[in-house]
Amino acid sequence: METKKKAKKVAPDVSHLWQEYKATNRQDCRDQLIISYSPLVKYIASRISANLPQSVDQADLVSYGIFGLIDAIEKYDTTREIKFETYAITRIKGAIIDELRALDWVPRSVRYRARELERVYYELENKLRRVPTDAEVAEAMGMTIEDHNELLSRLSYTSVLALEELWSVGEKDDKVSLIDSIEDTSSPDPSMSFEMEEIKDILADAVTKLPEREKTVIVLYYYDNLTLREIGEILGVTESRVSQLHTKAVLRLKAKMRSAQIIQREA
Numbered sequence: 001m002e003t004k005k006k007a008k009k010v011a012p013d014v015s016h017l018w019q020e021y022k023a024t025n026r027q028d029c030r031d032q033l034i035i036s037y038s039p040l041v042k043y044i045a046s047r048i049s050a051n052l053p054q055s056v057d058q059a060d061l062v063s064y065g066i067f068g069l070i071d072a073i074e075k076y077d078t079t080r081e082i083k084f085e086t087y088a089i090t091r092i093k094g095a096i097i098d099e100l101r102a103l104d105w106v107p108r109s110v111r112y113r114a115r116e117l118e119r120v121y122y123e124l125e126n127k128l129r130r131v132p133t134d135a136e137v138a139e140a141m142g143m144t145i146e147d148h149n150e151l152l153s154r155l156s157y158t159s160v161l162a163l164e165e166l167w168s169v170g171e172k173d174d175k176v177s178l179i180d181s182i183e184d185t186s187s188p189d190p191s192m193s194f195e196m197e198e199i200k201d202i203l204a205d206a207v208t209k210l211p212e213r214e215k216t217v218i219v220l221y222y223y224d225n226l227t228l229r230e231i232g233e234i235l236g237v238t239e240s241r242v243s244q245l246h247t248k249a250v251l252r253l254k255a256k257m258r259s260a261q262i263i264q265r266e267a
Contacts, residue, residue, distance in 0.1 A: 014033060017036070018084075021073075030070075034070060037085075040085060040092065041068075041069050041092055042062055044092050044093060044096070045061035045062045045065050045096065046058060047225070050227050050228070056100075061096050064099040064100075065092045068091040068093070068095025072088035072091040113151060113155060114251075117137070117141070117155065118254055120137055121251050121254075122255035124137065124140060125252070125256070131209070131211055152243075153244060203253070207219075209256075210252060210253070213245055214246075214249035214252070216235065217231055217235075217245045218249050229242075
């Protein structure tokens with residue numbers, strides 16, 4: 001928790017920089033703002049890199065995130081009643097995600113299996129009207145429990161950022177993710193306010209309906225900002241097992257959100 005607080009701490013007072021930058025568009029003011037908020041980029045990059053292959057350099061993630069920070073600084077509207085940090089988090093993560101996608105470090109076959117497993121979760125939940133067991137999922141995919149667990153381990157990297165892209169809102173590529181339900185998003189755009197609140201309610205409800213251990217992993221990882229290793233110590237299981245639980249939770253949430261999207265479109 002303390003790490004999070006330190007990571008988000010910026011210069012004591014940057015309000016004068018914001019005022020001057022927005023009034024004059026001076027490059028030196030923008031550069032000072034970048035320096036002031038750079039700890040936020042490092043924090044987000046460290047959170048993402050903790051669950052990526054070792055071949056992905058955290059320094060590279062920071063450099064990708066800086067582009068997102070610059071974009072956020074240039075587009076931030078100081079007249080809106082929303083913290084810059086809240087606004088910038090989505091842009092920074094988005095810049096990192098976009099670059100990782102461009103690098104395509106996840107094999108195409110793994111991406112295909114992830115979509116296939118998500119489809120099975122979606123179909124079984126709608127058919128059974130409850131959360132399917134691992135055995136039911138494995139049977140539907142024509143594999144053993146052991147193969148199912150190995151698949152979850154292989155898919156773990158693909159789910160690291162999955163909750164950041166659960167739902168698009170409006171026509172401006174705005175997205176609602178799990179982080180939006182716990183960050184300060186005071187005074188959003190009135191035209192999207194109701195829809196965003198409805199979507200966040202659906203997502204929050206989906207989290208509460210997860211199996212207990214998966215829900216615990218989601219809460220500790222996204223709400224309490226613990227690493228998978230720290231969660232494993234709390235639950236008394238290995239880090240790889242926590243990764244499997246996280247992957248299953250993400251797939252279940254995506255299936256529930258997909259179902260809700262279809263219902264909304266048909267309404």
